[in-house]
Amino acid sequence: MLVGIDIGATSLDIALLRPDLGIIARHAQEADVEAGPGPIMARLRSLLPAMLAQNGIAPDRVLAVGIGVPGPVNFAAGQLVNPPLMPGWDSYAIREDLREITDAPIFVDNDVNLMALGVLWRQRKQIENFLVIKVGTGIGCGIVCHGELYRGSTGSAGDIGHICADVAGPLCRCGNRGCVEAMAAAPAIVAMGLEAAQSGRSPALAERLAAKGLLDAADIGAASRAGDAEADAIVRRSGRLIGQVLAALVNFYNPSHIFIGGGVSAIGPMFLAAIRQSVSQRSLALSTRHLEITSAPLGPETGLIGAGVLAMREALRSGGPA
C-alpha cells in the first residue's frame, strides 16, 4: 500500500495506491497553499487516517508516502526552498509533520517532477528524453533525461515559469518583466477574461461573470469553446506565449515528447494547438520533425500516480530516510 499526495496551489488530492499503482481510493478538495502549511497539514493528518480506516487498511500496511508540492524542493531534506507560490512553506518540515500518523518513509518532491515520474512509469521506459509541462496557477516543467528524472544541480531544474516571454511584458512578482507565468498561467488568463467581461468586449464572459460573481480559467475555456472570439484570443495568446518558451527549450533539449498537463491544459483544444503552432514556428526543423506535443497521458491523476511511483522507488532504493 502506497499513499500519494498532490498538494496543488488551490487543491489537495490524496490517493491510496496498490504497489502496481492502481488507485484504491481518492479524495480531492479545494485548498489554498498561500494560507501556509498549518491548515493543509492539519487536514492531511485527519483525512489520511480516515481514508485508511474507510478502506479497511491498517496504518502499518503503508509502505511509503510520496508528496508533491508546487515549488522547488530540496529533495534530500524533503523541504521547499523559497517557493514563490507558497512563501509560508519555506523550509517547512513536511515529513516531521506527518510522523504522528505514519511510520512509513515519506518523500517530498516538486509536483511537476512527480508528473514526470508518472509519465515515465506509464511509458514503461520506451521514451528516454521528454518534458512534462504543468500549466495551472504557475508553470513548471519535469525533465526526463536518459530515462531518469533530472532534478538539476541544486534541485531546481524545470523551474521555467520565470523564463522571459516578452522583455516589454508586465512586471512579475519575481521582479522581472514578461515572465511566461505572469503572462500565460491561470491568474493571467483570469485577469484577461475579467477585463474582456468588464469592458463588454466579451458578452459570453460578461454573462458568466454576472451569474457567478467571479471567473476562473475554465470559464474562459468554456466561452472559447462556445465560440466567443475574445475568450478564444485569450486561450490562444496563452498557448502562443508558452509555445514561444517551449520553442527555446526544444532547440536546447531536443526532447522526443512534450506532455502538457495541469488545470489550464484542459481549457480547450485551441490551447494545445496554439502551443504546437508556436513551437513549430520558432524551433529548428531538426528538433521538431519527430517531436510530439500531447496532453499528459494519465490526465489529472498523473501527479498522484507519480507520487506513488516516487514512494515505491525511493522506499525500494533506500529502505526509507532516517
Add this chain to the structure above:
Amino acid sequence: MLVGIDIGATSLDIALLRPDLGIIARHAQEADVEAGPGPIMARLRSLLPAMLAQNGIAPDRVLAVGIGVPGPVNFAAGQLVNPPLMPGWDSYAIREDLREITDAPIFVDNDVNLMALGVLWRQRKQIENFLVIKVGTGIGCGIVCHGELYRGSTGSAGDIGHICADVAGPLCRCGNRGCVEAMAAAPAIVAMGLEAAQSGRSPALAERLAAKGLLDAADIGAASRAGDAEADAIVRRSGRLIGQVLAALVNFYNPSHIFIGGGVSAIGPMFLAAIRQSVSQRSLALSTRHLEITSAPLGPETGLIGAGVLAMREALRSGGPA
C-alpha cells in the same frame, strides 16, 4: 595514438594525441567550411599522413579518429544533418572520405559536444550537470547530464543559436527574427564594429579598418580593452544577449557550471562579465546561488582534446563502427 580533428567554420585543427590525451603534435590553419567538404577533406587527406610521418608514427598505430564539425550530426551515421553554417556538407560521408588514409574507426560529432567531452574528461566526473557554450561564427551548446554527454532524442540537443533573444530583432537566415546567433555571434559583432568604424563613432575601429582593410571580432575586442566606448558597448551587448538566453536555460536546466569557449569568448573580460550579469539578473536565485560561469578550462584545445576523448571512448565501447 589518437587523432583529433576540429573542423571549425573558419579553421581546421588537427592533433595527434597520446591515449592519456596529451598532445604530441598539432597543426592549425584557416579554412572555410562554406566552400563545401571537397577542399577541406582533400587537405585532411594530405595533412594527416604527413603529420604522422613527421612524428615517426606508423599509420596502423592510430587507434581511432574523432572529428568535430560545426553543425548538427547524426552520430550513428557520422553525417551532418541540414547544417545551417555549412549547407554543402549535408549528409556528406566524412568517414568514407578518410578510409583511404586510415583503417582506424572514425567518429564524427558536433564540435560543441566534443568541447563538452573535453571538459568532462578534464573535470574527472567531479561535476555532473553542466553546459559548454561555444561562441564563434555560430553559437552552440554542449550538455552534460548525470555525468554523460546528452545528445537529445534526434541528436540536435544544444542547438541554441536560433533561440530568440529579441522578437523585434533582425531577420536571421533561418527565417525567424532576433535569433541570438544573428545578434551576438562573430558576424554580428563584426557588422556592428564596421558600422561603428564607418560612421566615425569609433575612432579606434576606424583606424584599424583603415590599416587592415577589414575587421574581425578580435579587433573589436582589442579596441574594447584599449578603452574604446563603442567597441566596449558592442562586446557588452553581445554578452548581454547571450546571457539572456542562458538565463532561460539556467532556470530550465539548473547546471552547476557553464563554460564559455570559442573564438569570441577570448575578446575580453567584459564579454564574460556581461554574460554573468545578464544571467544573474534574469535567472532565479535558487538556480544561480551556486552557479559558476567561467572560460572553458582547456582553452582553444578543448574541442581537440574532446575529439580525442570521443575517439578513445567510442573505440573502447564498440570496437569501432562497421
